Amino acid sequence: MDVTKAVQNYLNKMITEVTGMKVLLMDAETTSIISMVMTQTQLLQREVYLIDRVDNTQREKMRHLKCICFVRPTGESVQALVEELRDPRLVLLYRDLADFSNTLKKSDIERLAEVDENEVVREIQEYYADFLSINPELFHLNVSAPSHPLFVENLSTWDTRTFSRVTEGILAMLLALKKKPLIRYEKSSALARKLASELSYQIQQEGPLFDFRRPDTAPILLIMDRRNDPVTPLLLQWTYQAMVHELIGITNGRVDLSGLPDVRPEMREVVLNPEQDSFYRKSMYLNMGDLGSNIKSYVDEYQTKHKSSAQVESITDMKKFVEDYPEFRKLSGNVTKHVTLVGELSRQVGRGHLMEVGELEQSLAVNDNHTQDLKTLRAMVERTDIPEDARIRLTLLYALRYEKSPQNATPQLLDILARSGVSDKKIALVGHVLQYAGADQRLGEDLFSNNNVFSRTKNAFKGLQGVENVYTQHVPHLVETLQECIKGKLRDQLYPFIEGASRDKPQDIIVFMIGGATYAEAHEINKLNAQHPAVRIVLGGTSVHNSQSFLKEAAESVGRWGGASGKNNSNTGGKENDPQAERVKSNRIGA
Amino acid sequence: MSSPRLQRLPRDAGSPSADSPLYMAEGLSCPVCEEEMTNLGQLNRHLDDAHQTEFDTKDALVSWFRTAQRKVAATAAPLGRAATGTITALRVESVIGGGFELNPGADVASPAGAGAPQAALVSDATVTRAHWQKDGANDRCSTEGCGKYLSIRTGRHHCRKCGLLHCDTHSSYQMRLSPSALPDPVAGIWCRVCQKCYKEREGYRDTIGVSRNKTNVFLRMRKNRIDTLLLESNKLEKRLEKLSALYAEEEANGQSATGSPMLYGSAAAKSRRLEQSVVKWEDDTHVSACPLCTKQFGAFTNRRHHCRLCGRVVCGTNTCSSMVGLLVDDTRSNGPQIRVCADCKRVVTRRAEKYHDTASSNSIIPIYRSLVKYKSSVDELLPKFNGLLMTMSNRAVVEYEDSDYQLASRYRKSLMEWFSELDKLGKRIKLHPTSSKTTTRVLNALHLSIITYLQTHMFTLQLMPKVGAPAPPPKDSATSAFPTMDPAQLAVLQEQRKLVQGFLDDALRRRRFEDAAALRESLDELDREIKLGGAPG
Numbered sequence A: 001m002d003v004t005k006a007v008q009n010y011l012n013k014m015i016t017e018v019t020g021m022k023v024l025l026m027d028a029e030t031t032s033i034i035s036m037v038m039t040q041t042q043l044l045q046r047e048v049y050l051i052d053r054v055d056n057t058q059r060e061k062m063r064h065l066k067c068i069c070f071v072r073p074t075g076e077s078v079q080a081l082v083e084e085l086r087d088p089r090l091v092l093l094y095r096d097l098a099d100f101s102n103t104l105k106k107s108d109i110e111r112l113a114e115v116d117e118n119e120v121v122r123e124i125q126e127y128y129a130d131f132l133s134i135n136p137e138l139f140h141l142n143v144s145a146p147s148h149p150l151f152v153e154n155l156s157t158w159d160t161r162t163f164s165r166v167t168e169g170i171l172a173m174l175l176a177l178k179k180k181p182l183i184r185y186e187k188s189s190a191l192a193r194k195l196a197s198e199l200s201y202q203i204q205q206e207g208p209l210f211d212f213r214r215p216d217t218a219p220i221l222l223i224m225d226r227r228n229d230p231v232t233p234l235l236l237q238w239t240y241q242a243m244v245h246e247l248i249g250i251t252n253g254r255v256d257l258s259g260l261p262d263v264r265p266e267m268r269e270v271v272l273n274p275e276q277d278s279f280y281r282k283s284m285y286l287n288m289g290d291l292g293s294n295i296k297s298y299v300d301e302y303q304t305k306h307k308s309s310a311q312v313e314s315i316t317d318m319k320k321f322v323e324d325y326p327e328f329r330k331l332s333g334n335v336t337k338h339v340t341l342v343g344e345l346s347r348q349v350g351r352g353h354l355m356e357v358g359e360l361e362q363s364l365a366v367n368d369n370h371t372q373d374l375k376t377l378r379a380m381v382e383r384t385d386i387p388e389d390a391r392i393r394l395t396l397l398y399a400l401r402y403e404k405s406p407q408n409a410t411p412q413l414l415d416i417l418a419r420s421g422v423s424d425k426k427i428a429l430v431g432h433v434l435q436y437a438g439a440d441q442r443l444g445e446d447l448f449s450n451n452n453v454f455s456r457t458k459n460a461f462k463g464l465q466g467v468e469n470v471y472t473q474h475v476p477h478l479v480e481t482l483q484e485c486i487k488g489k490l491r492d493q494l495y496p497f498i499e500g501a502s503r504d505k506p507q508d509i510i511v512f513m514i515g516g517a518t519y520a521e522a523h524e525i526n527k528l529n530a531q532h533p534a535v536r537i538v539l540g541g542t543s544v545h546n547s548q549s550f551l552k553e554a555a556e557s558v559g560r561w562g563g564a565s566g567k568n569n570s571n572t573g574g575k576e577n578d579p580q581a582e583r584v585k586s587n588r589i590g591a
Numbered sequence B: 001m002s003s004p005r006l007q008r009l010p011r012d013a014g015s016p017s018a019d020s021p022l023y024m025a026e027g028l029s030c031p032v033c034e035e036e037m038t039n040l041g042q043l044n045r046h047l048d049d050a051h052q053t054e055f056d057t058k059d060a061l062v063s064w065f066r067t068a069q070r071k072v073a074a075t076a077a078p079l080g081r082a083a084t085g086t087i088t089a090l091r092v093e094s095v096i097g098g099g100f101e102l103n104p105g106a107d108v109a110s111p112a113g114a115g116a117p118q119a120a121l122v123s124d125a126t127v128t129r130a131h132w133q134k135d136g137a138n139d140r141c142s143t144e145g146c147g148k149y150l151s152i153r154t155g156r157h158h159c160r161k162c163g164l165l166h167c168d169t170h171s172s173y174q175m176r177l178s179p180s181a182l183p184d185p186v187a188g189i190w191c192r193v194c195q196k197c198y199k200e201r202e203g204y205r206d207t208i209g210v211s212r213n214k215t216n217v218f219l220r221m222r223k224n225r226i227d228t229l230l231l232e233s234n235k236l237e238k239r240l241e242k243l244s245a246l247y248a249e250e251e252a253n254g255q256s257a258t259g260s261p262m263l264y265g266s267a268a269a270k271s272r273r274l275e276q277s278v279v280k281w282e283d284d285t286h287v288s289a290c291p292l293c294t295k296q297f298g299a300f301t302n303r304r305h306h307c308r309l310c311g312r313v314v315c316g317t318n319t320c321s322s323m324v325g326l327l328v329d330d331t332r333s334n335g336p337q338i339r340v341c342a343d344c345k346r347v348v349t350r351r352a353e354k355y356h357d358t359a360s361s362n363s364i365i366p367i368y369r370s371l372v373k374y375k376s377s378v379d380e381l382l383p384k385f386n387g388l389l390m391t392m393s394n395r396a397v398v399e400y401e402d403s404d405y406q407l408a409s410r411y412r413k414s415l416m417e418w419f420s421e422l423d424k425l426g427k428r429i430k431l432h433p434t435s436s437k438t439t440t441r442v443l444n445a446l447h448l449s450i451i452t453y454l455q456t457h458m459f460t461l462q463l464m465p466k467v468g469a470p471a472p473p474p475k476d477s478a479t480s481a482f483p484t485m486d487p488a489q490l491a492v493l494q495e496q497r498k499l500v501q502g503f504l505d506d507a508l509r510r511r512r513f514e515d516a517a518a519l520r521e522s523l524d525e526l527d528r529e530i531k532l533g534g535a536p537g
């Protein structure tokens, strides 16, 4: 179960079945999908000499190129393709291989057949690469507010368009991985139940498409709702990938560094892809400390190579150097990239006193220590040397943690925030998130206690594992659920099956998080996979959140049904400080 | 291993009968003092009371608990269930990912706890053990890269599928097997198997997703479309032929009448009559707007026109209708023409245009063809050349007369030739004239692909051994080892120099100054060597 490989294999199949000079036509979404798994150089090696948008009407006649068209079967893309086939003054393709991610309606095939009077189409295939793979164990659907709001009217009704996009994405992922799962869902979430039953229905409808080799035990698709764990996306993370996303922002595998002081021109935008960058692959889950020493040895390695080349003493050395050169140059670019990134992370951590923030965050999340935590928090929320966003997050954690507590001092904290100059818009976020994912929204959790989302500590094992790192005490809700699931002991009352049932210990599990997964959770999945070699787990989400994008989605969501007050705050994600949102540039392939 | 208490763990756990039901019938005993216990709850209390402080090593706990768990599973299943919750050791298991437990036999269990009795009914004892590895005194885990000596601590299990012995870690997997120990996902019984058997089962590593071919549906639909199109075009072509025949006839007849302006009006009426005899014209009054562009017709501004092939009313805009020469082999510019709507025109000219377009080739194609030719030549020869280099690198001295050396030199010469051809192609591509943005992008991509190809494939050319000199050359060679160089070696150096110069330029352009510094030093070094070796005389 490797989502990256699945997409790569689709793409390879698509482009290697056609020999000769090729052009690859895609729409906006398939462009992002492909750019996650293949670079321009790799495409060039496979003789793809032109990558273009299917709806580009400026393209000249290119009959000598064979064309592969990979689009989602949306109205716009089919229309663009129809135009392409119809108009002989524009491109008429010598060979057209229309590949559709996800299933193609019969009426659409008819429309294409109708216009293909020049008989240029050779083949039409459905390839189910309809999701963005980030890591082999992590995918998402790039679906989030405002372009794809999850809700209409209230927090238990799906937005129709988003709903069908999510359904299509998950079905495609199941087909790409060849899984016909038993579906379980978080009972407290109306969205999860709706999605589960729709998926179950669609799988039955598609019948033969889902007719795979029978596994020993059925894979499990577990549908969860972000709103049952609003804590995880609010906590500062200390592993490389999660930190970059939290503090700088990763969009479609790219990191925008143009806002950094004194950034080199070639470092304005860098690619972070575990497929193409072995250092990143090895260190994406390392915490700050280990990362520091790793990057040091990486630099040393670079300098060793560097030195040896500087001290060319004999022709043999020289040959060796010349031989190593391409690798060497790649290494040097990569060294610069990671040094820049890690430098920026530690700069932000230092400047914003984020270690202190992180410590308090963890304490709020896992300890029941109201008096002491409130005292520390009061002092911290008024400190202007700590970023506003961090102070909002701390207040939010407190507000969620002690929402139903008689000692709840959230209003006072909001007052302090206001007095220290934090804008009303930002302060309103606290209210939005409580509306979005407060105790009343987490209905199912009452089966335990309100504290469930919190207090997921590794305390129980402390004695055995040695002193815990204070910055990583909190364990996402998802982990406990999965641990139960792996043992075959996940409770039916909390996670019912939509159809069928099994007491077996699952061997393949796909978790899908409505409302967005996080890199912290991806890291946990990676650990779980390592701990349980007999189980394979893949994590998916409507999107991959950092705290900024999560807050933004929460605000957008309550804004959509909470009336005007919500609408005002719909952009409170903090445009000026939001590193990730609004920066979705026109998608390009490769570096 | 360091704990002396381990010595007192039950000895029999390692014996061949460890997995047999007999073993499980034995009672519980404390792993520390071996005192007999009646049930797990009692043992739990005993551990807390008597040995709490002694349990400092995780290993002791874990290995003991594994043994206990197996016993409990068989002898005190219901009790075990209740009691395990209170035992801290169980959590230890979950932390390190141990605690192997087979799935209940029934696939879909009825709600709540029907699993346990089922498990007893469908035992893996019905799966053949004939192929099991014989137990010995010094058995090791069969998993590649493990090879641990099997003991109580490591665990000792036969993989039910391959029959080999494995440690706990490498046998904590389960599969459904048939009585003949073959995979059987439908009716098989859950059995303990090894890592290799688990991960190499069919389909486990399959990463090729499903795809669905819609080509046939499409082609069927398109055939229908093309068939009607052909019928349509046949019909229209017939009309066209008929019209041209009529016009030709008219022209022949009217030869005498031409030149008389008086007759012009009647000629127009005549040709209209003629045209309407081929296809009936649509009634003007019924049509208020052009069916193609939906523009409203007016008395003077947007006049109605009839298509002479289908007879319908269209407007005169040249995207809606246009004049088409009637006589195919007519070379005159003022020959008879008829008005044809855009739809009819497309149908009639479809075949001609298709032919025309496939015939027109593009100037990039020849470039691409040579690119493919040289690349495939290189791809074929380069591995052979590299092979020869490998062979020669194992020898202390390579003589000029050496047949491998001779062959390698020949290969090298051809490769050099092809590389330089590729290089030339790259330059040609850069200079290729084009006004099209799209073509420019394609050309740039071709150019980039050539550069990348050269960068990744040319390096081994530099690795020809020096003839007559021991390889590798001594470090102090700068002055002594290259008193004179044969021309081939000098050429190698000069090529290298060119290459490094290229890298240097590139590094400077990219502002990689630390690279550039290193490269410049290399360049100086090369210059010195070239001077030394290549100095005439």
Ligand SMILES: [Zn+2]
Pocket: B030, B031, B032, B033, B034, B035, B046, B050, B051
């Ligand atoms: Zn004892």
Ligand SMILES: [Zn+2]
Pocket: B159, B160, B161, B162, B163, B164, B193, B194, B195, B196, B197, B198
């Ligand atoms: Zn085996």
Ligand SMILES: [Zn+2]
Pocket: B141, B142, B143, B146, B147, B148, B166, B167, B168, B169, B170
């Ligand atoms: Zn082993």
Ligand SMILES: [Zn+2]
Pocket: B307, B308, B309, B310, B311, B312, B340, B341, B342, B343, B344, B345
């Ligand atoms: Zn017509």
Ligand SMILES: [Zn+2]
Pocket: B290, B291, B292, B293, B294, B295, B314, B315, B316, B317, B320
């Ligand atoms: Zn018109």
